[in-house]
Amino acid sequence: QITELCGAKRIGYFGLTQFYVALRLIAAAQSGLPVRIESIKCELPLPRFMMSKNDGEMRFGNPPELHGSKVQIPYLTTEKNSFKRMDDEEKQQETQSPTMSPLASPPSSPPHYQRVPLSHGYSKLRSSTEQMHPAPYEGRQPLVQPEGSSSGVSGAKPLRHQASLIRMVLCEVRQDSGVYFWFIPQEPFGLSFDDVISMAALFPGVPFQPLGPSVFYLISVNQIPFGIFQLTGLRTVSYSIRMPLALKHSDIELENSYKDRTIALSGRADLEDSVLSFSVERELQDNSSNYPDEPWRITEEQREYYINQFRSLQPDPSSFISGSVAKNFFTKSKLSIPELSYIWELSDADCDGALTLPEFCAAFHLIVARKNGYPLPEGLPPTLQPEYLQAAFPKPKWECALFDSYSESMPTNQQARDLNRMEKTSVKDMADFPAPTQDVTGDDKQALKSSLNEALPKDAPEDPAAPKDSNSLKARPRSRSYSSTSIEEAMKRGEDPPTPPPRPQKTHSRASSLDLNKVFQPSVPATKSGLLPPPPALPPRPCPSQSEQVSEAELPPQLNRAPSQAAESSPPKKDVSYSQPPSKPIRRKLRPENQSTESQEPSTAVGGPASGATVKPHPTVQKQSSKQKKAIQTAIRKNKEANAVLARLNSELQQQLKEVHQERIALENQLEQLRPVTVL
Amino acid sequence: MAVCIAVIAKENYPLYIRSTPMENELKFHYMVHTSLDVVDEKISAMGKALVDQRELYLGLLYPTEDYKVYGFVTNSKVKLVMVVDSSNTALRDNEIRSMFRKLHNSYTDVMCNPFYNPGDRIQSRAFDNMVTSMMIQVC
Numbered sequence: 093q094i095t096e097l098c099g100a101k102r103i104g105y106f107g108l109t110q111f112y113v114a115l116r117l118i119a120a121a122q123s124g125l126p127v128r129i130e131s132i133k134c135e136l137p138l139p140r141f142m143m144s145k146n147d148g149e150m151r152f153g154n155p156p157e158l159h160g161s162k163v164q165i166p167y168l169t170t171e172k173n174s175f176k177r178m179d180d181e182e183k184q185q186e187t188q189s190p191t192m193s194p195l196a197s198p199p200s201s202p203p204h205y206q207r208v209p210l211s212h213g214y215s216k217l218r219s220s221t222e223q224m225h226p227a228p229y230e231g232r233q234p235l236v237q238p239e240g241s242s243s244g245v246s247g248a249k250p251l252r253h254q255a256s257l258i259r260m261v262l263c264e265v266r267q268d269s270g271v272y273f274w275f276i277p278q279e280p281f282g283l284s285f286d287d288v289i290s291m292a293a294l295f296p297g298v299p300f301q302p303l304g305p306s307v308f309y310l311i312s313v314n315q316i317p318f319g320i321f322q323l324t325g326l327r328t329v330s331y332s333i334r335m336p337l338a339l340k341h342s343d344i345e346l347e348n349s350y351k352d353r354t355i356a357l358s359g360r361a362d363l364e365d366s367v368l369s370f371s372v373e374r375e376l377q378d379n380s381s382n383y384p385d386e387p388w389r390i391t392e393e394q395r396e397y398y399i400n401q402f403r404s405l406q407p408d409p410s411s412f413i414s415g416s417v418a419k420n421f422f423t424k425s426k427l428s429i430p431e432l433s434y435i436w437e438l439s440d441a442d443c444d445g446a447l448t449l450p451e452f453c454a455a456f457h458l459i460v461a462r463k464n465g466y467p468l469p470e471g472l473p474p475t476l477q478p479e480y481l482q483a484a485f486p487k488p489k490w491e492c493a494l495f496d497s498y499s500e501s502m503p504t505n506q507q508a509r510d511l512n513r514m515e516k517t518s519v520k521d522m523a524d525f526p527a528p529t530q531d532v533t534g535d536d537k538q539a540l541k542s543s544l545n546e547a548l549p550k551d552a553p554e555d556p557a558a559p560k561d562s563n564s565l566k567a568r569p570r571s572r573s574y575s576s577t578s579i580e581e582a583m584k585r586g587e588d589p590p591t592p593p594p595r596p597q598k599t600h601s602r603a604s605s606l607d608l609n610k611v612f613q614p615s616v617p618a619t620k621s622g623l624l625p626p627p628p629a630l631p632p633r634p635c636p637s638q639s640e641q642v643s644e645a646e647l648p649p650q651l652n653r654a655p656s657q658a659a660e661s662s663p664p665k666k667d668v669s670y671s672q673p674p675s676k677p678i679r680r681k682l683r684p685e686n687q688s689t690e691s692q693e694p695s696t697a698v699g700g701p702a703s704g705a706t707v708k709p710h711p712t713v714q715k716q717s718s719k720q721k722k723a724i725q726t727a728i729r730k731n732k733e734a735n736a737v738l739a740r741l742n743s744e745l746q747q748q749l750k751e752v753h754q755e756r757i758a759l760e761n762q763l764e765q766l767r768p769v770t771v772l
Numbered sequence: 773m774a775v776c777i778a779v780i781a782k783e784n785y786p787l788y789i790r791s792t793p794m795e796n797e798l799k800f801h802y803m804v805h806t807s808l809d810v811v812d813e814k815i816s817a818m819g820k821a822l823v824d825q826r827e828l829y830l831g832l833l834y835p836t837e838d839y840k841v842y843g844f845v846t847n848s849k850v851k852l853v854m855v856v857d858s859s860n861t862a863l864r865d866n867e868i869r870s871m872f873r874k875l876h877n878s879y880t881d882v883m884c885n886p887f888y889n890p891g892d893r894i895q896s897r898a899f900d901n902m903v904t905s906m907m908i909q910v911c
Contacts, residue, residue, distance in 0.1 A: 122860040415886030430895055433887035437898050445884040768782075769890060
């Protein structure tokens with residue numbers, strides 16, 4: 093209950109705040125107050141901790157009577173916060189100290205407790221784990237040894253070897269579910285699993301069982317839960333081992349048995365084996381040997397949160413977050429810049445200036461940890477490695493096989509990565525939608541284009557393009573023009589830092605081309621949407637002599653298609669620019685048609701004199717040649733129209749060429765400008 | 773053994789300078805400073821050619837009786853200067869080149885970090901570690 097209240101269940105581990113709240117709630121519970129969030133605000137006595145040891149029969153005694161008596165621990169102040177160290181030797185002494193009945197000891201407990209100031213000083217812990225007060229644990233022990241149960245001194249032995257491991261042990265008795273041991277081991281970031289096993293050996297017969305994905309481990313004996321959870325942080329890790337006060341099957345009996353049970357560290361020689369065997373059996377199946385890295389293990393809730401955050405920054409979960417975007421985002425966390433810089437160093441494993449989803453999760457986790465007070469590690473912990481995180485992603489819609497392939501491709505070069513991503517996104521698209529293979533082909537096209545790219549971030553826009561398009565269009569007859577437009581969309585949406593300037597230019601250049609078109613023909617914008625129709629519209633200009641026109645009209649569309657094809661095979665940047673020339677001539681194709689009527693007039697004017705000219709040489713054969721004349725005149729007229737059209741087309745193409753040149757120059761300029769700043 | 777390693781920005785102010793603490797560090801700083809003139813001289817000598825043609829590794833800038841100073845310039849005019857002990861004759865040019873290559877790679881990694889503003893002092897731990905390894909490895 094306290095666990096839930098303090099939020100540990102939600103987070104999956106006991107962070108500092110949770111620990112504090114939990115302790116407060118424990119104190120509240122011990123003092124009989126209802127366990128609620130508000131109760132932590134009261135002035136509570138400090139929770140009592142007792143060293144409890146189990147006995148040979150695994151009978152644990154809890155002097156619940158002590159709960160009734162409020163034992164104040166005067167040393168406990170929030171200012172002076174330091175944990176007490178408990179040496180194993182002291183433990184041993186404790187075990188050997190004369191037992192005192194807890195019932196009789198309440199009056200004396202305060203002085204004992206006074207010698208055992210319980211403090212919650214994690215901040216101090218941070219500074220030095222060497223803060224120890226030689227704990228007169230003897231004082232505690234008597235409390236723990238009620239009614240002279242068979243106490244085992246044999247607990248000393250296994251404890252001894254843990255002297256180096258365990259800094260402090262606090263113990264706390266809960267009325268309902270047992271005694272809590274707080275072990276604070278020496279190494280930073282937790283004990284190894286072996287250590288925990290050996291600590292579990294203190295509580296023999298206790299099987300090991302993980303409670304949560306990250307840091308909460310539960311040992312249960314005979315269905316009585318033990319808890320070991322790790323307070324990660326600072327340079328110490330504290331374990332709390334909940335000891336059931338009585339190892340009985342039913343909880344009811346537990347309660348009853350609390351009253352007169354004794355807790356003593358009993359002979360572990362025999363039990364140790366059982367414990368070890370238990371713990372080996374229960375060896376955290378889902379957790380790897382990275383047990384000490386519990387603070388760096390990402391829980392499911394955290395992972396979901398990180399992924400949502402990733403999505404807010406970059407809709408495509410398989411793509412990258414660029415450095416600047418990530419910088420703005422992480423700066424909001426209000427950590428100092430050097431720390432953020434260091435976190436980036438740790439998390440950007442491939443040093444490409446962009447964060448993939450696992451890298452992002454690692455970075456986010458490090459930031460969260462840092463904000464909670466944990467010092468940053470020297471190196472990226474194994475649980476935050478990108479490969480590990482990717483392998484651990486249990487996303488059904490992200491096919492894990494792909495991720496494995498993706499993670500394998502991580503060390504490979506960027507292009508391979510791009511291709512993998514392409515495949516992944518494409519397969520993902522297929523998984524998400526009953527998309528036609530055209531999607532894949534479209535993606536493959538983009539993959540081809542991306543393979544020509546040098547910079548990774550350029551590929552990022554294409555990746556969102558693929559799923560975005562898949563999201564937007566269910567049935568996509570992927571034509572080349574569509575793919576080009578998708579690239580344009582992608583380019584608009586991508587976060588490629590060096591390329592944003594060109595991208596708006598493309599749209600603007602398209603608009604500028606529209607403006608240019610307006611110079612020629614105000615009706616151009618209306619025809620812009622008719623990209624595809626124009627070519628078919630051109631041929632049906634019926635005229636035998638117009639076959640030239642038709643063929644010529646067909647030629648430009650073919651030319652347009654050719655450059656569009658060429659464009660699509662070139663880097664996507666130029667795709668847009670190339671797609672504009674195809675569109676423009678197509679557009680202008682209509683205009684020549686529209687203008688053909690206009691040109692007819694001049695051509696008729698031209699044709700007039702021509703016809704007049706033709707009239708002269710044929711004065712006599714007027715009747716016969718009239719028809720011919722008319723035919724010739726029409727032919728001449730239309731030829732001249734075609735000439736005019738072609739001349740106009742030529743001029744327009746020249747202008748487009750100029751524009752493309754200018755764009756290219758602008759791009760090169762920008763590249764030059766950006767080159768000193770970007771990576772070499 | 774590299775006795776001193778310095779990274780100097782385009783405007784000739786140091787981004788990062790570290791020397792082995794045995795001796796007077798000021799002396800090394802002075803040597804690095806004077807070596808900048810040699811670096812500039814070498815750069816300007818090929819200044820007419822395009823940047824691409826200029827080689828990044830400058831080689832031995834100048835030797836003193838105790839030390840040798842090597843230089844390396846990046847494409848963005850960031851200079852890496854390394855002072856090595858003259859007594860260490862086993863150091864060949866290739867090794868110096870490889871050291872500079874490693875330095876350069878670390879420098880680009882620092883640049884990759886979006887939280888690093890070009891022109892700031894380099895405070896990257898990874899870079900520090902790499903430099904430390906370089907300063908003690910070659911003996």
